[in-house]
Amino acid sequence: MKTVKIGLLGLGTVGGGALNIIQHTLPEIERRLGQSIEVAIIAVRDLTRTRSVDTQNIPLTDNATEVVNHPDVDIVVELMGGTGLAKSLLETAIQNGKHIVTANKALIAEHGNALFALAKKHNVIISYEAAVAGGIPVIKAMREGLAANKVEWVAGIINGTGNYILTEMKKPGADFAAVLKVAQELGYAEADPTFDVEGIDAAHKLTILASIAFGIELQFNKVYTEGISQITADDIRFAEQLDYEIKHLGVASRLENGFSLRVHPTMVPKSVLIANVSGVMNAVMAFGNHVGPTMYYGPGAGAGPTASSVVADIVEVIRWKEQPIDVQVPALGFALDQLQSAPVVSIDEIETSYYLRCFAKDHVGVLAKITAILADSNISIEHLHQEPCSQEANAATLVIITNHVKESLLNTAIETLSELDDIEGDIMRIRIESLGA
Numbered sequence: 001m002k003t004v005k006i007g008l009l010g011l012g013t014v015g016g017g018a019l020n021i022i023q024h025t026l027p028e029i030e031r032r033l034g035q036s037i038e039v040a041i042i043a044v045r046d047l048t049r050t051r052s053v054d055t056q057n058i059p060l061t062d063n064a065t066e067v068v069n070h071p072d073v074d075i076v077v078e079l080m081g082g083t084g085l086a087k088s089l090l091e092t093a094i095q096n097g098k099h100i101v102t103a104n105k106a107l108i109a110e111h112g113n114a115l116f117a118l119a120k121k122h123n124v125i126i127s128y129e130a131a132v133a134g135g136i137p138v139i140k141a142m143r144e145g146l147a148a149n150k151v152e153w154v155a156g157i158i159n160g161t162g163n164y165i166l167t168e169m170k171k172p173g174a175d176f177a178a179v180l181k182v183a184q185e186l187g188y189a190e191a192d193p194t195f196d197v198e199g200i201d202a203a204h205k206l207t208i209l210a211s212i213a214f215g216i217e218l219q220f221n222k223v224y225t226e227g228i229s230q231i232t233a234d235d236i237r238f239a240e241q242l243d244y245e246i247k248h249l250g251v252a253s254r255l256e257n258g259f260s261l262r263v264h265p266t267m268v269p270k271s272v273l274i275a276n277v278s279g280v281m282n283a284v285m286a287f288g289n290h291v292g293p294t295m296y297y298g299p300g301a302g303a304g305p306t307a308s309s310v311v312a313d314i315v316e317v318i319r320w321k322e323q324p325i326d327v328q329v330p331a332l333g334f335a336l337d338q339l340q341s342a343p344v345v346s347i348d349e350i351e352t353s354y355y356l357r358c359f360a361k362d363h364v365g366v367l368a369k370i371t372a373i374l375a376d377s378n379i380s381i382e383h384l385h386q387e388p389c390s391q392e393a394n395a396a397t398l399v400i401i402t403n404h405v406k407e408s409l410l411n412t413a414i415e416t417l418s419e420l421d422d423i424e425g426d427i428m429r430i431r432i433e434s435l436g437a
């Protein structure tokens with residue numbers, strides 16, 4: 001049986017997971033491939049670190065360039081992360097004619113346009129299923145399974161850490177920092193967990209999903225991004241009372257004048273399937289003009305699920321690597337020279353309904369002032385709830401659900417409301433999406 005040699009860059013959560021799968025599932029993989037796989041060399045940062053996987057008989061190096069220049073290595077599997085060293089290593093590997101498997105969404109979202117062009121020039125494959133939604137084969141499903149469709153929109157819970165935090169925060173007394181720490185211990189979080197919490201990781205993934213959905217170039221710097229750190233336990237409780245769940249969604253949609261690319265906390269009616277996706281699970285909805293709504297669900301982070309996608313990519317690359325790149329599925333599902341650099345519209349242009357929460361002094365006439373400001377902006381109120389705070393505070397929490405309104409109009413109304421002496425502190429605003437419900 002022929003053996004294909006792998007060079008691993010990184011042996012952390014995902015790298016360790018991938019080595020573990022190769023070591024424990026090799027006979028089944030060999031049956032699928034009719035070929036064998038061998039890990040020929042692994043690069044790590046710290047050679048003295050104790051590893052939870054068996055690295056006996058595999059040379060380890062702390063010089064990552066050895067891996068990409070290794071004469072025996074056919075496929076470089078990049079699982080170290082980052083966009084600096086990882087990028088230059090992969091460029092060298094590609095120039096050396098090595099195929100690439102990576103889970104690095106930051107690298108693909110920020111430098112994918114150039115890397116895919118370089119790979120095409122050198123007739124090598126870049127496979128990156130694990131970069132989006134961990135263990136869910138959503139790249140393959142959208143790139144190939146939806147090829148008959150013009151995709152109208154994509155919306156997803158695409159960060160496992162964020163969804164885990166929002167789910168745990170529903171438990172009484174849950175503490176944001178403590179829940180995040182558990183997510184890190186479980187191997188879900190990025191090296192810098194602010195990427196998870198502030199939506200950067202989800203924006204990387206949404207960039208990739210949007211390109212695959214619409215056949216547009218990767219445009220990470222155009223994604224509007226808001227994190228979940230401002231969401232309070234009160235918001236989660238009010239959402240629950242109103243029959244919504246708060247989810248950190250990535251949304252990409254076709255508009256008349258371009259595309260909307262955004263990541264932000266979103267209130268989704270509980271009746272929508274995706275609202276019930278909890279913990280580390282991810283789900284991506286894609287709406288095709290022929291198929292209608294579709295949804296892909298599964299674990300979005302962690303060693304086993306992510307490495308499952310990595311090893312599936314290795315299998316895919318081995319099956320296709322002898323074929324010229326031109327006969328293969330293009331990296332983003334559309335012929336590289338057919339990708340459009342479409343305009344991405346400002347978040348001010350979107351139109352949806354909103355949840356607003358603020359503290360208002362408990363004075364006669366306050367409600368009238370607030371509703372008058374909203375009415376002046378032609379914003380009608382679908383729901384208004386008032387909850388008294390403690391007597392000493394002499395204030396009440398107001399929760400308002402608006403009708404559909406353009407974001408720029410809502411922002412102007414929020415600015416005017418904030419100027420009222422009766423409003424204390426910031427006004428919380430969460431977008432509501434019904435996702436076809």
Ligand code: NAP
Binds near residue numbers: 082104
């Ligand atoms: P990790 O646990 O921090 O592992 C990173 C690995 O890279 C470590 O083994 C580290 O070596 C090695 N490394 C770092 N810098 C290096 C250098 N300069 N030279 C050689 N080796 C170096 O990270 P991870 O969670 O596995 O994530 C890896 C990649 O997968 C990232 O791109 C991440 O975004 C992506 N990803 C992660 C998940 C997840 O659930 N964790 C899911 C999907 C995608 P040491 O072990 O010696 O420190």
Ligand code: HSE
Binds near residue numbers: 133158160300
């Ligand atoms: N940190 C990422 C997450 C890993 O929590 O979703 C999976 O990409």
